[in-house]
Structure formats: structure tokens, C-alpha cells
Amino acid sequence: MIKIFIVEDEKSISDLIRMSLTRAGYACTCAYNGIAAADILEENRFDLILLDVMLPGADGFELMEYIRPLDIPVIFITAKNSVSDRVKGLKLGADDYLVKPFEIIELLARVETVLRRYHKLDRIIEIGGLKIDTLSMVVRRDEKEINLTKKEYELLLLFARNPGTALYRETIYERIWGSDYLGDSRTVDLHVQRLRKKVGWENRLRAVYKVGYRLEV
Numbered sequence: 001m002i003k004i005f006i007v008e009d010e011k012s013i014s015d016l017i018r019m020s021l022t023r024a025g026y027a028c029t030c031a032y033n034g035i036a037a038a039d040i041l042e043e044n045r046f047d048l049i050l051l052d053v054m055l056p057g058a059d060g061f062e063l064m065e066y067i068r069p070l071d072i073p074v075i076f077i078t079a080k081n082s083v084s085d086r087v088k089g090l091k092l093g094a095d096d097y098l099v100k101p102f103e104i105i106e107l108l109a110r111v112e113t114v115l116r117r118y119h120k121l122d123r124i125i126e127i128g129g130l131k132i133d134t135l136s137m138v139v140r141r142d143e144k145e146i147n148l149t150k151k152e153y154e155l156l157l158l159f160a161r162n163p164g165t166a167l168y169r170e171t172i173y174e175r176i177w178g179s180d181y182l183g184d185s186r187t188v189d190l191h192v193q194r195l196r197k198k199v200g201w202e203n204r205l206r207a208v209y210k211v212g213y214r215l216e217v
Helices: 011-023 034-043 060-070 083-091 104-117 150-160 169-177 186-199
Strands: 003-007 027-031 048-052 074-078 096-099 124-127 130-133 138-141 144-146 205-208 212-215
Touching: 003 011, 003 034, 011 027, 011 104, 027 034, 034 060, 048 060, 048 104, 060 074, 060 083, 074 083, 074 104, 083 096, 096 104, 104 169, 124 150, 130 150, 150 169, 150 186, 150 212, 169 186, 169 212, 186 205
Parallel strands: 003 027, 003 048, 048 074, 074 096
Antiparallel strands: 124 130, 130 138, 138 144, 205 212
């Protein structure tokens, strides 16, 4: 499972990010100041760090000097919106820069983009009798190609990258359709039903009561 380190001193924001990333299938660890973050980094290895700039103890720019030799991708998260701050963060080695306030769906998209850039996400995923080539976007069962629409493929990839995780309908909708969930589950449910039938996951892609769906493997 992809491990993400959230370094953010505002607990409410940290909790929101952690909850959203956990729902999307990532394993999260949190720290609330720069010194604690450095201590955690000495004992743990992460795939990505979400790093606030304004931190007690040691700020994000100072912590970035410590992170750089570890070769871990970093997305800065901050209320600072000046060009000089963004340039400084990028020159220090950050991979992206997200300004508060932000939409969770944007954060999730940026996280996935950076992970893909560093090849943290596998090209070939074999799961539930399927072989998914994420580069060519080809899906096969028993070497026979399965024709999926773009949305069906994206939905399949979301479940394949988050096996065993109950994904909320609103999370599914926001990740696949890229807009806020308005409470109408018919779009998600219809696409899940079609996907189940096409890939033979009638007994694997299970509904979770009052939540959404979970892929059982």
C-alpha cells in the first residue's frame, strides 16, 4: 500500500486530508511540527510527503533540506500564495505546490500525478483474474481483451488500486467524474453494475451498506 506522510500543524486540516486519503486507499501518518516530522522520517520510509510551510519547530522549507537526500517526492501545502514562495519551494526540490484553501478532489489528483511520475503506481496490475496494463489502458481476462468505456476503465483502476477498502460513493464520483457529489447515486451504481458484468466481478465488487462499494480479493 502507498504510504503518505502528512506534515500539517492545523489538526482539522490534517484530519481532513488523512480521512480523504485513507478513503482513497492510502496509508497515512501525521506529524504536527517540523521536529516531530524529522524524528518520524528517521524511522520510516514513505512514498510521498505532503508538507505545510508554516510549521512550529522547523518550517517546511527547513525540513525540505532534511528530506531532499531521502529522495521522497514532496507536495507543499500552504496558505502562502506568493510567486516567490512557490519558486523557493520548487527550487528546494518540491514536486508540486497546493495553496489553501483547496478542494480534496484536486489534492487527490495531484497526489496520483506525482506518484505516477515517480512510478510508485505499478504499470501492470493483476487482480481478481484480470491483468490491467495502466500504460496502454488494456484490460484482459484469460488473455482476452475486455472492452471498457473510459469511465468504466477509470472505475476499474480505482477499485484495483484500493482492494479491500470501502470506497464512499461521493469519493468514487469525485475521483471519476471530477466534480462535487450531489447525492444522486444512480450514476455510480449504474457504472458499477456494468463494470461487474463486463469483468466478471459479480461476486467480488460488493456493495457496502450506506457507504459505497468494496473490491474483495
